[in-house]
Amino acid sequence: MKIVALKEKPWQYRDLSSSIFISISEISESLNRSKLAGLIDIEGKKIKRNALMEFIQHGFKYVFPQLPGAIVNGIPTAHSHSFYKNQIVSQLLIVWPTPDGSVRGQSIQPLHKGVVKAIEYDELFYKLLASLDIIRIGKVREVKLAIEELKKHIL
Structure with a gap:
């Protein structure tokens, strides 16, 4: 990505x-x-x-399967990413766990521990990874939305 x-x-x-x-x-x-x-x-x-x-x-x-886990401090990902928040309504926040996280939510593991730092410097990279996380844990409608967004950048 x-x-x-x-x-x-x-x-x-x-x-x-x-x-x-x-x-x-x-x-x-x-x-x-x-x-x-x-x-x-x-x-x-x-x-x-x-x-x-x-x-x-x-x-x-x-x-890269994933199931949301414990409630922790973290960085929003999947449908909790700011790009998707208005498009996907959910009571459940999904985060990558980190003590420096800005929100509390259910944790999923990032594809690599380094991405938690990397997204600070590249907003597009962050959105692409959040889109992939939707594919990992999302429902059908959410996954379709993420795939359409990924297609805009990949194809």
Whole structure:
């Protein structure tokens, strides 16, 4: 999602690593898996956008399942993200747990612990991750809304 958020800006492994607080080796491993899965090109620089969207729509929730857990302080995600709050009405707040969190809600684990810091510097990246969290835990109508938003940025 960070590569999607960068749009067409050039990047290197160290750029991704420092911007999403993930080690260069983890970036390398992730990109190698993505090449093998056909989600990025063989050089590892261009996203195969249709393949990525197909994976998100049909496989993401199975590969990264999540159930909301305990009530904790955290950062709003999924339908609790500010972009979705007016579109999806829910009494339940969903958060990534962090002691510095601004709200209390049911916790879900982020895709990686580094994203909690990374979203402070990239609002689009934050919205894309919140959209993925809707796919992980949302109801059918919510998931359709998140998929439509992701399509605007991926396709």
